[in-house]
Amino acid sequence: MAKVKFDILESTCVPLPFENVDTDQIIPARFLSATSRLGFGDNLFCDWRYAKTGEKNSEFVLNNPDFSGKVLVTGKNFGSGSSREHAVWAIFDYGFRAVVSSFFADIFMNNALNNGLLPIVISDDLLKKLTTLVQNKPNTKVKIDLEKQTFTILSTGDSVKFAINPYKKDCLLKGLDDIDFLLNMKNLITGYENNKSLAK
């Protein structure tokens, strides 16, 4: 678990307009043999980012010098497949702090929130508009305000409220994590076990 604070983020975006981007694409299984959380960013989207020879694939957006920023804008059903948290570690380690899509896979969403990477769901229409805008004008900036739960495209003024679980929002704003929260509940947990004769 990581204790990461998030409040306001203003940044340009990196567009990755594909649907169903699964966690095997985000970080292929052959990189999962590590035993620490660090360094996965080097292999983020490895098989799209590098040719088999190890050279950079110039067509891939992460290798395009026009695009940079802390916000990844991607297609629906992002993060499907394997539960590997390494996918979130890789995205975070690369430098992203938020991912914008119209739809996220469940486990990815939980993993992201547990690591201070903010998953933001916007409508299909706004996602389409944002993606086109960013592709045409790479200097397009967005502003994310977690306290107000607003997502704004600064150049157009499009602004929407995004949803987030209030508990998770509070954790991110204060930089708290679930384990501290649960450790403080040990008596309650032991009480539950005693009630069910589970404390073995």
Next chain:
Amino acid sequence: MKSKTLFDKIWDSHVVRSIENGPDVLYIDRHYIHEVTSPQAFNGLKERGIPVFRPGKTIATADHNIPTKNQHLPIKDELSRNQVEKLTENCQKYGIELYGLNHPKNGIVHVIGPELGYTLPGITIVCGDSHTSTHGAFGTIAFGIGTSEVEMVLATQCILQPKPRKMRITVDGELQKGVTSKDIIMYIISEISASGATGYFVEYCGSVIRSLSMEGRMTICNMSIEMGARGGLITPDETTFEYLRKLPAIPGIDDLKSSINEWRKLRSDSDAVFDRDLKFDAGLIKPMITYGTNPGMGMAIDDSIPLSDENGNKASSSFLKSLDYMGFKPGMKLLGHPVDYVFLGSCTNGRIEDFRAFAQVINGRKKADNITALIVPGSKKVEEQMAAEGLTELYKSAGFEVRQPGCSSCLAMNEDKIPQGKYAVSTSNRNFEGRQGPGARTLLASPFTAAAAAITGRITDPRVFINKEQKVKK
């Protein structure tokens, strides 16, 4: 009292506390861990200086990263060896039962959990692996989690989790000859898409589901995640109890008879309400195969690849990128297409019944020369059963080499990789780009269809090999 689904009943009885406007604190009865998603969680405990809260409730195995040949020798790859050693170290340090490499009961976590009697009706199970949904076949709430959550469970035996919505999927009707549980679940996923059940926990019902063996039910529940579901479960019944009665031991259960009497009560109330209700006619299901790079891109084996994506969009860049990766074109038929590799195994189809089904198609025939086959039992127990039933010998005489247990080519973390551009008919669960090795092209299918491809060297309708007299295994 308000009527409840089976899922509600199990979930609600495991809530330690509900956080207002937040997730539930859910108690976990069994925690399965493996070498790949646990080391960072143990590091977290170390940094906090805290112990494993209930070490007796966690069991461990090494499966993802291990070789399937010469398991008695040290693992060649240094990082893999280090990861497997770390698991052993952590289990010793924290007092966790380990069914590691070379343990006589080692195997894929979702195969050995049920075999060893750890997976039981009415309990909650989590594991840092998305196919944890497999265990739902026993009437269990089982789902995959990330490593932060593994740390959470090690530290407190609880997890913070929002309660998913509920979906009921009913499969009635008559299953055709040569159609297996794998085809049923692949059909459902192709109908509702790879994200069609995201946010839901599924209950599988209907006469066809009830007629399945435990192995068949596990295959169905295993792939719940491939349509985005948090998990899937099936009401425990006589088939479940018979499976449990035959186990050599069930840890923590002294009086199985009275436990079974309790488990009989585990069912959805007749008037329970589901957020979504889907019905399928088994008679419409044919042997299935995937043509794209997510499990929703599946079709009947004798069908043609659709001309557009699931939304009817012909120019969808994701759809065209996917077909391009596979080397296919919209409208193409796959029957007769050459195949290079066949993989039989994984937590989806690595149980004894799957090896019997594959053997049923071999039935004296030989492996095609152009096929490299990876035949990988899901556990040591399956490996032993295969030998005892004469299957190992049968595979050998047909030209197939039987490997040692592990996840193997399903995710290709070890050396069992499918080479760039090669086609593999695979009984596993994911056809993602590069899943079975960089550039590998995966065609998901049942053990029958995999066997038919192994014999002919091409994509072949397995019904050709299943004659009328043979009893069709489900």
